[in-house]
Amino acid sequence: MRTLKFLLQKEFLQIFRNKTLLRSILIAPLMQLIILPWAANYEVKNISLAIVDNDHSGYSQKLATKIFSSGYFKPAGAGLSYREAEKLIESDQADIILEIPPGFERNLVREGQQKLFIAANAINGTKALVGSGYLGGIITGFNSEIRLQWITPPRFNPAPVIEITASNWYNPLMNYKVFMVPGILVMLVTMIGSMMCALNIVKEKEIGTIEQINVTPIRKYHFILGKLIPFWVIGMVVFTLGLVIAWLLYGIVPLGNIGLLYAFLAVYLLAVLGIGLLISTYSTTQQQAMSLSFFFIMIFNLMSGLFTPIESMPGWAQVITQFNPLSYFISVMRMVVLKGSEFSDISHSLLVVSVFAVVLNGWAILNYRKTS
Amino acid sequence: MSAVRLENITKTYNKGTVSAVSDVSFEVAQGELFGLIGPDGAGKTSIFRMLTTLLLPDGGKASVDGYDVVKDYKTIRSRVGYMPGRFSLYQDLTVEENLAFFATVFGTTIEANYELVKDIYRQIEPFKTRRAGKLSGGMKQKLALCCALIHKPGVLFLDEPTTGVDSVSRKEFWEMLRRLKEQNITILVSTPYMDEATLCDRIALIQSGKILSIDTPAGTVKSFRGNLFTVRSAEIYRLLNDLRDYENTGTCFAFGEHLHLTFAEERAGQEEDLQQYLRQKNHTDIELGRVEPGIEDCFIQFMKQ
Incomplete structure (x- = not known):
């Protein structure tokens, strides 16, 4: 125990003395938490729409006004021919073309139906998909408005109409920040835990201090605990700061029990530090450790359900996400913060992450013995 | 009893393709200053690492202070002082913090063994609040020696302690070793500098992992054949x-x-x-x-x- 105390003393002394490291541990993640949620936003705005109006009628004007007043679209060019609009797409100035055929108003009034043409630039798939969706919605709305004007409602409603009203539970305003902030916080804690821990141990190998440590009576578990505990504490501190920022800046207050979040975090950090430890046993230089952890963190982040829902991934990818500790914590965070989930809801995730923690650390410790 | 004893120690690298140490045997008596003299790549560091339990020998037996380097590695680790060829203290800790850290991990304090290191430590004490990484080469060497000595080891292993150190500091360093020897500490030192060999009690000349001769410096010189x-x-x-x-x-x-x-x-x-x-x-x-x-x-x- 005494030895461990001195090791921890030394470790914290080194961390606090290294100002650059301290900054990148504490300030950098918080900056990311302040910046990223604004950028990682699925809400598609500012879609450049080129309207090719071949009709120039009152209705076509009305439709255009309705579309642009929705706030999602901004006009690209005016009075365009279809060819000109295509050019705009090619030069990336327009995302979607809406073509209104000649005689739109006349045919609509006379025949009661008319067709519109939508062409979307699918290079940015999300923008194309969401943009056409919005556009379709607006046109449908426009459609029912016209019908209301034309059809005098009968006294009794003979044709039943099904009206759909959607309500977003747990996030009524569909605020993406509420959804993203908890996830990004988890991502940051993961990066700090695994990378910093791996780099710190490998640094001792690289500059040779481990050689000197190995000829002292310091036991392996002393050394490993001496490395894990400081970064476990740092992970806790960063998480706490992150929650404070989420509250101050984004007004996010966990609905569920904060103690439950910390309990999960405590176990989760062990698993993440285990990854760092494992990486450190397989690398001899900081460069190797850096590229290894970068590889894993990229996969963990992109396959965690943070940016894209796991349910829409192909089957094999969903299998991989089951071995990704990040995906468990992100879902637990969202459940507890947004929905107020309780212990029984997250107990399965907690169990899985505990298994990760035991397996990863056990593997790392076994491997550590062999190589030194 | 010999302080250090090697019997037919063999070590190979890369799955046996590179032979670093082959069939090396020698003994170092209690309180002796023993030099391993040989060029770079002769196998000096491999021998040191095996004796300090950092490396497992492929064959043969070795003991330090009577303890087997494989079986009793834990005991050996608390009884020897090792100063690797490369400066391997914490560069971001100060002189004093480094010394205190190594004292505490051995379960002792600077004060308890101050007597042993004081001659050396006094020379770097004016810089005790300076970070180890900011010291000059000679001072780093002195600090490393202090850290290796602070727990009063029975055997001291110094791997090329004077490589890359100026000639004045080298002379001072050997003077310090001579004084340590008077305290009955067995010292095993390796060096590529032949002129330092004469300062040892006995020397082993080593080349390509093989011992060429073991004798006192005078005896080694006397064995020269011809004029x-x-x-x-x-x-x-x-x-x-x-x-x-x-x-x-x-x-x-x-x-x-x-x-x-x-x-x-x-x-x-x-x-x-x-x-x-x-x-x-x-x-x-x-x-x-x-x-x-x-x-x-x-x-x-x-x-x-």
Whole structure:
């Protein structure tokens, strides 16, 4: 125990003395938490729409006004021919073309139906998909408005109409920040835990201090605990700061029990530090450790359900996400913060992450013995 | 009982393809200052790492302070001091923090063993709040020695402690070792510098993982066979080539500004014959004289066998 105390003393002394490291541990993640949620936003705005109006009628004007007043679209060019609009797409100035055929108003009034043409630039798939969706919605709305004007409602409603009203539970305003902030916080804690821990141990190998440590009576578990505990504490501190920022800046207050979040975090950090430890046993230089952890963190982040829902991934990818500790914590965070989930809801995730923690650390410790 | 004992120690790297140490045996007595002398890559560091339990030998047995390096590695770790060839203390901790850290991990304090390190520590004490990484080479060396000594080890392993240190600091360092020896600490030191060999009690000459000879420095020099001559002329490089072509040359090597030469066969009038041969080859300013062999000359002779 005494030895461990001195090791921890030394470790914290080194961390606090290294100002650059301290900054990148504490300030950098918080900056990311302040910046990223604004950028990682699925809400598609500012879609450049080129309207090719071949009709120039009152209705076509009305439709255009309705579309642009929705706030999602901004006009690209005016009075365009279809060819000109295509050019705009090619030069990336327009995302979607809406073509209104000649005689739109006349045919609509006379025949009661008319067709519109939508062409979307699918290079940015999300923008194309969401943009056409919005556009379709607006046109449908426009459609029912016209019908209301034309059809005098009968006294009794003979044709039943099904009206759909959607309500977003747990996030009524569909605020993406509420959804993203908890996830990004988890991502940051993961990066700090695994990378910093791996780099710190490998640094001792690289500059040779481990050689000197190995000829002292310091036991392996002393050394490993001496490395894990400081970064476990740092992970806790960063998480706490992150929650404070989420509250101050984004007004996010966990609905569920904060103690439950910390309990999960405590176990989760062990698993993440285990990854760092494992990486450190397989690398001899900081460069190797850096590229290894970068590889894993990229996969963990992109396959965690943070940016894209796991349910829409192909089957094999969903299998991989089951071995990704990040995906468990992100879902637990969202459940507890947004929905107020309780212990029984997250107990399965907690169990899985505990298994990760035991397996990863056990593997790392076994491997550590062999190589030194 | 010997402080350090090696019996037929063998170590190979890369799955047995590279032999680093082959069949090395020697003993170091309690309180002895023992030198491992050899060029880079001779296997000195491998031997040190096996004795300090950082590396497992492939074959043979070794013990330190009577403890087996494989079985009793834990006991050995608390009884030896090791100073690796590369400076391996915490560069971001100060002089004092480093020393205190290594004292505490051995379960002792600076005060408890201050007597042992005080001569050395006093020299770096004015810089005790300076970070170890900011020290000069000589001071780093002194700090590393202090850290290796702070738990009062029975055996001290110093792997090339004077490599990359200026000649004044080197002299001081050996002076410190001599004083430590008086405290009955067994010291095993390795060095590529032949001139430092004479400062040891006994030396082992080592080359390509094999021991060439083990003796006192004086005994090593005495074992030199034949007489050694020093030769010099105006054109030293041509002289070397011509001497190597000479029929009665045993060995001929550049040694500073001179050449050291032994004859293949000692006979009367050999020096006159050589002078004549060199004049024939148009050498001018020829100097030829007897010289006492040094450790390096012995090393070269052993290597040639």
